[in-house]
Amino acid sequence: MSVNFQVTLVRHGQTAANKAQIIQGNADVPLSDVGKNQATKLGSHFNRTGASFTHVYASDLSRALETAQLVIGDKQSIITDKRLRERAFGVVEGKSIESYRAAAREAGFKEKELSYFTPEGGETLPQVNQRVKAFFTDLIDHLKTSQPENESKILIVTHGGVIREFMRFFRDDCRCDFKGGEIMIVTPNTGVNIFNISILTGNKVKAEVVKIHDTTHLQGDNPESNSTKSQVNVNDNHTDKGKSDDDAPPLVAL
Incomplete structure (x- = not known):
């Protein structure tokens, strides 16, 4: 059913x-x-x-x-x-987005990959x-x-x-x-x-x-x-089928 x-x-x-x-x-x-x-x-x-x-x-x-x-x-x-x-963003909660970016860069993440950085205590x-x-x-x-x-x-x-x-x-x-x-x-x-x-x-x-x-x-x-x-x-053409090479999420969803 x-x-x-x-x-x-x-x-x-x-x-x-x-x-x-x-x-x-x-x-x-x-x-x-x-x-x-x-x-x-x-x-x-x-x-x-x-x-x-x-x-x-x-x-x-x-x-x-x-x-x-x-x-x-x-x-x-x-x-x-x-x-x-x-x-959960761990130690960067309560801080600016720019502080998250800076920490991600310091950890070796490239610009398009910054959202994949997980701060200490984060998810x-x-x-x-x-x-x-x-x-x-x-x-x-x-x-x-x-x-x-x-x-x-x-x-x-x-x-x-x-x-x-x-x-x-x-x-x-x-x-x-x-x-x-x-x-x-x-x-x-x-x-x-x-x-x-x-x-x-x-x-x-x-x-x-x-x-x-x-x-x-x-x-x-x-x-x-x-x-x-x-x-x-739904009347628009929805054509994003599957992942792309640029499938990085938005930098931070506040």
Whole structure:
């Protein structure tokens, strides 16, 4: 029996550290007023467009959990999961992106490889990818047992680096095609990314892009509160099939 569901991945709202280009990682940094406004606007947008969700998950870090609360309101419960936390950056958390770059160069990493540098006490990218896969596998198992006949709609509020690892997983393991370069972008604060997921016979997974990096709800905001990119939807040609030689992730997803 196949299981079909939709996943909406949302990045948390802006924080003061985002604006200052400070690495947060697992540090528990709250939303700024701008971030709260972004999340509130996304909730209003979902209400206007009739978007609803059967399950809501969030990172337990306050910037993601508060975003989820502002988006959903008191309509339903939010399940927190530590596997949805941002990549841990160890000793460079609380420091500038430039300090991370400098440490990576000192460790011998070339410019295109800086993101692969793991600071002391930090996580490797494969470690982040593995916890994303573990979360997704558990989600599939839950949906199979709880609502096998109905199409579930899942909202996941998390972090830029984690969303990027979801996309890499969808591309590499779930046959999902992306427009060239789109997977390399760190989705904007409260950016919306929607995927249709099909679980077929033999537990084979197929993912399809509906839209990515969508910030329609922030249109008209000033640059400070809307450092965003236009949405990319399924009507665009998604041609990024498989890895490329330049498959380095964004330098740092704050």
